[in-house]
Amino acid sequence: MDLVTISSNLLFVSFVAYLVATLFFGGAIKKSKTEKAYHNSKWGTIGLVITIIGFLSHLGYFITRWAASGHAPLSNMFEFTTAFGMMLVGAFIMLYIIYRTPSLGLFALPVAIIIISYATMFPTEVTPLIPALQSKWLFIHVITTVIGESILAISAIAGLVFLVKNIDLTKKSKSRFWIEAVMYTLVLVLGFVVSSTTFNVMNYEAEFTYIDKDQAPAEITYHIPPLFGMNEYEAMTPEKMTPWVELPPIINAQKLSSLVWSIAIGSVLYVLLRLIARKPLAAVFQPLAKKANSQLMDEIGYRAVLIGFPVFTLGALIFAMIWAHEAWSRFWGWDPKEVWALITWLFYAAFLHLRLSKGWEGKKSAWLAVIGFVIIMFNLIAVNLIIAGLHSYA
Amino acid sequence: MSKIKCQCGHENPYGTELCEKCGRPLSEKAKKSDIVDMRYEGSSRRSQTYKSSIVDKIWNFFSSVKIGVSIIAAVLIASAIGTIFPQKFYVPATTPEGYLEYYERLYGTVGKLYYELGFYDMYNSWWFKVLVGMLATSIIIASIDRVIPLYKSLKKQRTRRHPSFMKRQRIFGEGDVRNTKESLAKAEEKLKAMRYNVKTENGAILAEKNRFSRWGPYVNHVGLIIFISGVLLRGIPGFYVDEAMWLREGETRNIVGAPGYVLENKKFTLENYTKEEAEEVFGEALDKNGMIAKSYTTDVTLYKQDEGALPGSESLKKVKDYAINVNKPLKFDGYNVFQMDYKLDELKNMTFHLVNKSSEESLGEFTVNLSDPAKVYDLGNGSTVNMLGFYPDYDGIKDGEPYSKSPVPNNPAFIFQMNTPDKPEGEKSFVAIRQTLEVEENDYAIKFAAAETRNISGLTIRKDKTLYILLLGGLVFMIGVIQGMYWQHRRVWIQEDTEGHLLIAAHTNKNWFSLRKELDTLRETADLPAYIDRQDPELDKPEQEGDEEIWT
Numbered sequence: 001m002d003l004v005t006i007s008s009n010l011l012f013v014s015f016v017a018y019l020v021a022t023l024f025f026g027g028a029i030k031k032s033k034t035e036k037a038y039h040n041s042k043w044g045t046i047g048l049v050i051t052i053i054g055f056l057s058h059l060g061y062f063i064t065r066w067a068a069s070g071h072a073p074l075s076n077m078f079e080f081t082t083a084f085g086m087m088l089v090g091a092f093i094m095l096y097i098i099y100r101t102p103s104l105g106l107f108a109l110p111v112a113i114i115i116i117s118y119a120t121m122f123p124t125e126v127t128p129l130i131p132a133l134q135s136k137w138l139f140i141h142v143i144t145t146v147i148g149e150s151i152l153a154i155s156a157i158a159g160l161v162f163l164v165k166n167i168d169l170t171k172k173s174k175s176r177f178w179i180e181a182v183m184y185t186l187v188l189v190l191g192f193v194v195s196s197t198t199f200n201v202m203n204y205e206a207e208f209t210y211i212d213k214d215q216a217p218a219e220i221t222y223h224i225p226p227l228f229g230m231n232e233y234e235a236m237t238p239e240k241m242t243p244w245v246e247l248p249p250i251i252n253a254q255k256l257s258s259l260v261w262s263i264a265i266g267s268v269l270y271v272l273l274r275l276i277a278r279k280p281l282a283a284v285f286q287p288l289a290k291k292a293n294s295q296l297m298d299e300i301g302y303r304a305v306l307i308g309f310p311v312f313t314l315g316a317l318i319f320a321m322i323w324a325h326e327a328w329s330r331f332w333g334w335d336p337k338e339v340w341a342l343i344t345w346l347f348y349a350a351f352l353h354l355r356l357s358k359g360w361e362g363k364k365s366a367w368l369a370v371i372g373f374v375i376i377m378f379n380l381i382a383v384n385l386i387i388a389g390l391h392s393y394a
Numbered sequence: 395m396s397k398i399k400c401q402c403g404h405e406n407p408y409g410t411e412l413c414e415k416c417g418r419p420l421s422e423k424a425k426k427s428d429i430v431d432m433r434y435e436g437s438s439r440r441s442q443t444y445k446s447s448i449v450d451k452i453w454n455f456f457s458s459v460k461i462g463v464s465i466i467a468a469v470l471i472a473s474a475i476g477t478i479f480p481q482k483f484y485v486p487a488t489t490p491e492g493y494l495e496y497y498e499r500l501y502g503t504v505g506k507l508y509y510e511l512g513f514y515d516m517y518n519s520w521w522f523k524v525l526v527g528m529l530a531t532s533i534i535i536a537s538i539d540r541v542i543p544l545y546k547s548l549k550k551q552r553t554r555r556h557p558s559f560m561k562r563q564r565i566f567g568e569g570d571v572r573n574t575k576e577s578l579a580k581a582e583e584k585l586k587a588m589r590y591n592v593k594t595e596n597g598a599i600l601a602e603k604n605r606f607s608r609w610g611p612y613v614n615h616v617g618l619i620i621f622i623s624g625v626l627l628r629g630i631p632g633f634y635v636d637e638a639m640w641l642r643e644g645e646t647r648n649i650v651g652a653p654g655y656v657l658e659n660k661k662f663t664l665e666n667y668t669k670e671e672a673e674e675v676f677g678e679a680l681d682k683n684g685m686i687a688k689s690y691t692t693d694v695t696l697y698k699q700d701e702g703a704l705p706g707s708e709s710l711k712k713v714k715d716y717a718i719n720v721n722k723p724l725k726f727d728g729y730n731v732f733q734m735d736y737k738l739d740e741l742k743n744m745t746f747h748l749v750n751k752s753s754e755e756s757l758g759e760f761t762v763n764l765s766d767p768a769k770v771y772d773l774g775n776g777s778t779v780n781m782l783g784f785y786p787d788y789d790g791i792k793d794g795e796p797y798s799k800s801p802v803p804n805n806p807a808f809i810f811q812m813n814t815p816d817k818p819e820g821e822k823s824f825v826a827i828r829q830t831l832e833v834e835e836n837d838y839a840i841k842f843a844a845a846e847t848r849n850i851s852g853l854t855i856r857k858d859k860t861l862y863i864l865l866l867g868g869l870v871f872m873i874g875v876i877q878g879m880y881w882q883h884r885r886v887w888i889q890e891d892t893e894g895h896l897l898i899a900a901h902t903n904k905n906w907f908s909l910r911k912e913l914d915t916l917r918e919t920a921d922l923p924a925y926i927d928r929q930d931p932e933l934d935k936p937e938q939e940g941d942e943e944i945w946t
Contacts, residue, residue, distance in 0.1 A: 004675065068675055069675055069676075099907070123679075123682070125678040125679045125682065126675050126676060126678075126679060127676065127679040127683070127686070128667045128676045128679065128680075128686055128688065130686065130687055131687055131688070131689050131690050131719070131720035131721070132720050132721070134689075134720070134721055135721040213500055248502075249500070250500050250501060293930075295906070295907070295927075295929070295930040296907055299905060299906060299907045302904065302905075303904075303905055306879040306880075306904070307879070307880070309875065309879065310872060310875040310876050310879055310880075313871070313872065313875065314872060317868075318868045318872065321864070321868075322865075325858075325861070326721055326723070327720060327721050328732075328734075329723070329730065329732040329734060329854040329856050330636075330856070331861070331864070333483075334476065334481055334483075334517050336477040339473050339474070339476060339477050340474075340477065342473060343470050343473050343474055346466050346469060346470040346473070347470060349466055350463045350466045350467060350470070353459050353462060353463050353466070354459075354463055356433075356459075356611075357433070357459035358459060358460070358463075383477070
């Protein structure tokens, strides 16, 4: 077995470990009758051990892939997102050891699993580094950013537990709507994974020629049935599906088709889940969140921001500026990815001020943490895929 | 304004909520509250006290966190809007009409609006700069408004606090213990072991830890201000140079923006990854993507002109040879020269034959240096070729004349006059790539023989004296956030009141759970009354059935 194969096997092992660990954290919550038992539950400890095994295996994936390619595996969407999942688990382990709260694990690990699945939808082959990325700063800047972002993400997960526990799901309210919207979004990511995997397994390919926004001819291959066609497209594989509509040149119809497929399949999944559960998904999870102490979840969420914010600043702004100056001759260039890192930073700065001076604790703080995670995800997904800039290596 | 005298005898500044010394609530608000607001120790802040004059109003405006957060939100939203469409500097246009055309063509009406509202150059717009300026002002004023009274108040705090202060703390407990003296002594010892600074005052303990973390926010604000001043300094000439130049292989030119320095481009190389070097690992990626660039390198020699030498004179002193790579700029005297761009295979020389059309016999060849073409080429056998016209970037005929759209030899065209012994008066011919035009039928023709090309390196020259200021700002900011966020300021008060009960109270600026854990450890050693956390009703349930599942 060569290193690349070993590496992907290790990633698979960690994926399975996180799944199993989730079940144990669930057990820890179900079995313990009191708060104290819940904190010291055997099930929770076993869950933690399995999580740590998964994390070590994940780390093994990272190291073997590094050894195989000769550069830190942080250079494209697959590698970055996988590392994000890994650090999310790492941050969870750290906070679990401080606070021992199985509920956090029950929400953090599934989110990590979704993130890793999402990552594997991108090209996974080992790619050599383009000149701009050949620098020691690739590792320093990206890993620090990933660690910072994943600690911040933990605050969103603590916020989620807090909200699922404390929102009254029996009455119609804005909060109930939005918490269910969060659940729905998570299911949509699963929809993306399911649709990509299905068409991948079917080996679906449809090729087109089209005219791009600079009026130059170009070619594109769809790996999903083309719902939308590129500007002035012509099918090279006419036996495949004919697009419903042709779109103007600034819209990437291939990505839009993929998005619509994800939403469609995700929505079907969501409806199925609702039919099975016969109640909102948030209500399904509510009993599992009920045992978490609200004050404690609030503190974990806040503490995660306090730990994550300086790390994020260092990685995503300071190291980023040093490297940008080295590679692109300027420390700041208002590239969309840079701007969104600044936006993330400004957002958490506002979060901290609101919390410190305006006393935004509890629900408000939890909602802010969830929004912060949405911004981080936006920068990871949308900015890379939609707003093209210097950072779009995927 | 008058001072407020507390019952304990201490004179507090006007506007104080809690006595700086003993903690007695002074304002009506503080007296009525169950849990006292400890954020700035109940000290007198200028913004909360003086509200009449215009200076007060400006001061109060900028010291408000609400305003500060609103400014942050405004910068955030403006920044986000700026990423919807590409900014001005990523758009291939130079004139206002060009920009308008670009945005309208690609993004329609919305694009036009984006341009007209000035969003296409968001980060250089005056109002974006005003927002950043307001943010800086807010940071300065809000910090001063808080840090000074906070400092004074923490400095003046007394060990023994008034019971009314203790009772208004979030964590509070009171009760009787078997031996008060012994409890206090043990608590003192244990708190010291837990790295608290402990002060005692007949029957009262004040244990304090990590007060320095309270200064974190102000330190990081200083860092931000240093950073912003660094950015401002870039506007001053001499602090900041940002130039670009194209340097052809073989060329030696003065470096734009760095007077006295000359750079020679010896060679530009573009290298791609090959399958041979890494088939096993990268094979799949190379198959999928085709070519992947491995390196862009410009081999250069840097020269310095001798001091006092006349410009243009040949008194160059070699400084060094260097290979400029992406991520490896050439550094000298505060300047950095970066590899930013390249063009491959620009025409350098073109060689032509002069041939007799009927016999196809060559009368000799000549080479045109496209960057410095000669007027006359003597072929040595009585034939000469005169260059009557040179159009480096030929783009058709305009107004009856050949037209060159740029001075770059992308598509060179010439008008030659061929003077031969047969036709001493000369024949004229227009020669372009794959095209020859003659006014009337000629006997002789110019035939293209060979061309020589060269690569061009696109280099950026930077000098940025503000970098160290920016770096310092970043460093101070990091120290500040770590200081403020990774440590917590904790205080524990234990005292015997006048009736002999023991009171315990504690305060932290964050992470109450961890503070409670410390108090629980303290209570294991010293016999102290039970406390409650008045903001966490879910906690502190008595031990109950089900606890036997504990597993440690």
